[in-house]
Amino acid sequence: MTVISVTGGARLEGLVRVTGAKNSVLKLMAATILAPGTSTITNVPAILDVTIMAELMRRLGCDISHDEPKQSLTISVPEKLEHRADYDLVRQMRASICVLGPLVTRFGAADVALPGGDAIGSRGLDYHIEGLKKLGATVKSEHGYLVAHAENGLHGATIHLDFPSVGATETILMAAVLASGVTVIDNAAREPEIVDICNMLSEMGAQISGAGTSVIEITGVKKLNPVTHQTIGDRIVAGTWAAAAVMTKGDITVTGIDAKYLEMPLSKIRDAGATVDIEKDGFRVTMNSRPKSVDIVTLPYPGFPTDLQPQFIAMNAIAEGAAMVTENLFEARFRFVQELARLGASVKTDGHHALIRGVEKLSSAPVEATDIRAGAGLVLAGLVADGNTLVHGVEHIDRGYTDFVDQLVSLGADAKRID
Ligand code: UD1
16 A cells, blocks of 8 residues: 655645646547547556556557656557457446547447546536537447447437536547537537547547537548657646645746646736736746635536546645635535645535635545545645644556656655555
């Protein structure tokens, strides 16, 4: 068992570079299935989820080599692949579902295990399934697997999403690029990661317009080609460092990210009292006083990202005043506040609202990370707690943050991993 040990009190100062976005790279990997041949993805983070996805794709028949020092991934996709994604891998990573669209559109069949329970709430797959059905696939749930068939290929359709789901937009997109005719996704997700995958698919020869808007139009093509594509920077990791700068009254320059993807979080960082300077390849956050509380409402992009909600609750926990945080995406995400309360935070939840009354200082304790972002939030809280905080559940943090502890130490934190 590994824990992260953090002793609070240090001011974080210096420069950190974020790697490629977890939420993009996994989908880019799945997209390579659409074209036989060898594709290369660069700016790949060395995180556990990439390892799980690589294993899943190897079992399908792909040949994958991950050059960690060069942060690149070479994926050779043969003419024929298996089409089953096993439960032992899918249960470890819900994002495995993103192979569903590419497999069914290219091979006419996919068996993907249902991901099951999730620490941040019951996350449905109904939009993915309905979308594929509209494109002409049959989709059934059998023995814990989603079994999709489209032996005669898929055809274009107009699909209205009830909610701009990131995952469903990606499934439909990756299926539609090889379908016959025109597909329109209405109320599509607008996240930067969607734009990233649309760019990669276009480089592969797909015909897509409207990426980054609510209406994406795809004209199917017969065949796609392998590519070399660079993953966009991880805006959630970048936002985590911004919160760390505010909380520790620090001065952190974050590179490897386009700051325009963080407009809403950075405007909250300014509201908290920090100075934010936008730079060519990132931004700098400087803070000299105790932060002021900031209200937050999570929403699909360009709204405030749910994946930064725990980190900003941790920031509010030591801020001056009271803040209301409203979670609109994942109902169970507030499970994390019980752990934060163990560090002395004053948080009251009611349904999808949390009221945080800032305290001057937190007080160290052993705590447990329940998901990736909760883990990051708890480590940030440990940075401003009196004494030594032990964060358990490090395997969650490892799923999303490369060398988190090393980077914290390089910024001046008193932190270490203990096996
Ligand atoms: C992705 C991100 C995750 C982020 C989330 C929202 C990855 C690997 N994960 O997750 O980190 O927090 O976007 O920005 O990219 N829903 C349904 N039915 C569906 C699909 C979704 O009801 O078929 C609901 C979900 O329960 C949730 C909401 O829609 O309440 C948004 O989910 P979605 O955008 O699909 O998130 P993910 O793609 O799973």
